[in-house]
Amino acid sequence: MQMHEVEQVKEAHGASAAQKLLDDGWKLIAVVAAGAGNYPIYVMGRSKPAEKKELPVIDPGKLADLGRSLG
Secondary structure, eight states: OOGGGEEEEEEEESHHHHHHHHHTTOEEEEEEEETTTTEEEEEEEEEOOOOOOOOOOOOHHHHHHHHHHHO
């Protein structure tokens, strides 16, 4: 994922929280150290969902007629 594709950003505190987000489709952007103990914060990102295109509905009768006309 490129940074210009990121639509949402979220922090995960701990590996199990980061793994849950990964399982839900988030991507790992960065890991940063925070606090006096330098514990890791996982920076997660998610892109905008791709738009679904609807396929045209084909009438079976017209498809059969087309098949016969093509011979």
